[in-house]
Amino acid sequence: MKLKEVTEGKVRIFVPDPKEYMIEGKFDPSWAPVFYNPKMTFNRDLSVIVVSLLKPKIILDALSATGIRGIRYYVESWKSEQLILNDKNSTATSLIQINVKNNGIENAKIYNKDANVLLYEIKSEYIDIDPFGSPVPFILSSINATIRNGIVAFTATDLSPLEGSSRTSCRRKYDAINYKLSSSKELGLRILIGKIIREAAMLEKTVYPLFSFYADYYYRLFVRVESGARKADENINKNLKYFGECPRCGFQTFVDENCKIKCPICGENFIIIGPLYIGPLHNMEFLKRMIDIYNNFNYLSSFNRIQKLLNVIEKEAKYKSVFYNISKLASKLKVSAIPPIDSILECLGDASKSHFAPTGIRTDKGYEEIIRCVKNLR
Numbered sequence: 001m002k003l004k005e006v007t008e009g010k011v012r013i014f015v016p017d018p019k020e021y022m023i024e025g026k027f028d029p030s031w032a033p034v035f036y037n038p039k040m041t042f043n044r045d046l047s048v049i050v051v052s053l054l055k056p057k058i059i060l061d062a063l064s065a066t067g068i069r070g071i072r073y074y075v076e077s078w079k080s081e082q083l084i085l086n087d088k089n090s091t092a093t094s095l096i097q098i099n100v101k102n103n104g105i106e107n108a109k110i111y112n113k114d115a116n117v118l119l120y121e122i123k124s125e126y127i128d129i130d131p132f133g134s135p136v137p138f139i140l141s142s143i144n145a146t147i148r149n150g151i152v153a154f155t156a157t158d159l160s161p162l163e164g165s166s167r168t169s170c171r172r173k174y175d176a177i178n179y180k181l182s183s184s185k186e187l188g189l190r191i192l193i194g195k196i197i198r199e200a201a202m203l204e205k206t207v208y209p210l211f212s213f214y215a216d217y218y219y220r221l222f223v224r225v226e227s228g229a230r231k232a233d234e235n236i237n238k239n240l241k242y243f244g245e246c247p248r249c250g251f252q253t254f255v256d257e258n259c260k261i262k263c264p265i266c267g268e269n270f271i272i273i274g275p276l277y278i279g280p281l282h283n284m285e286f287l288k289r290m291i292d293i294y295n296n297f298n299y300l301s302s303f304n305r306i307q308k309l310l311n312v313i314e315k316e317a318k319y320k321s322v323f324y325n326i327s328k329l330a331s332k333l334k335v336s337a338i339p340p341i342d343s344i345l346e347c348l349g350d351a352s353k354s355h356f357a358p359t360g361i362r363t364d365k366g367y368e369e370i371i372r373c374v375k376n377l378r
């Protein structure tokens, strides 16, 4: 395999030379013998910041590919006592050996196993699940493998089922009814968290989101795992519900049941999706700590983007409601000229933008007030 050396963050790693694997002048990272996607640098950059705060004794990068993620955690975040890197592809693990050595890491353990086998053999305080597509096949095993209120980080790139475009796939993988709705960008993440809560509950464990976001074509979610049947029950009872959107007037709300419910504004039947998680998408204290320290990472190539994302998330995190997609709402209400988002925010007073969509606004104010601002400011 012909290799190319690349720099990402503070590490230099060897990856398959894209030139060797081009088809008709194009290259997709999945065509190379070992996967490396520079478009995921933003995901890894933010994860480096998260891990630097967590300082776990053991880090397990269960689906490592080139090893870039685990290696970056060790070099840039924190020198954990144990760094474990795994991939079921033996070409990948040979490359991980080279990359670990070149970055001066002496004590890494490298495994060439199916992640679901390894996760039932060893335990870890921080587990990274960064698969192709859906993380579902690894939820139960990774939650089971955590120790000491550990953390699992999930990437999900299968937005089509999560955002309601592939409804049967969502039913199959996430055991949730889904439709494409105005705020599906956020609801997809909530369906994923809902699934993780239900899987964890089977082990008498539960999870709470520490930090999460949507970017480009994926969700990234860090959850803290806690043990106890009672905690699992409480989280399910409090935070596992459904979501309804009125197809006629755009009113949206969380609802308790998946049954026929009429819109309280216009009487039309709601479209209901779920089950999904209705609680906070971040731990506020952890988010504050991220905001306090991210400046230490100003060497990162995506630093400006990180700053922008954290600034928006800091503001939107205080609202409990799902964001309203103003352009979708306006089209339902047949409002052709939508006021600028900033004017709507000013009109509402207590509201923020949402990182999920450029036309999203987040507020805990009522539907009527939102409508007034969308209509009056034309």
Ligand SMILES: C[S@@+](CC[C@H](N)C(=O)[O-])C[C@H]1O[C@@H](n2cnc3c(N)ncnc32)[C@H](O)[C@@H]1O
Binding pocket: 034, 035, 036, 037, 040, 044, 062, 063, 064, 065, 066, 067, 068, 069, 086, 087, 088, 089, 092, 113, 114, 115, 116, 130, 131, 132
């Ligand atoms: C998206 S890539 C990981 C990318 C890497 N984490 C990064 O940040 O660059 C997914 C990797 O998972 C590996 N993989 C897929 N299924 C697996 C399984 N069941 N057990 C272990 N590795 C697996 C693939 O060989 C591939 O290298």
Ligand SMILES: [Zn+2]
Binding pocket: 246, 247, 248, 249, 250, 251, 263, 264, 265, 266, 267, 268
């Ligand atoms: Zn309605």
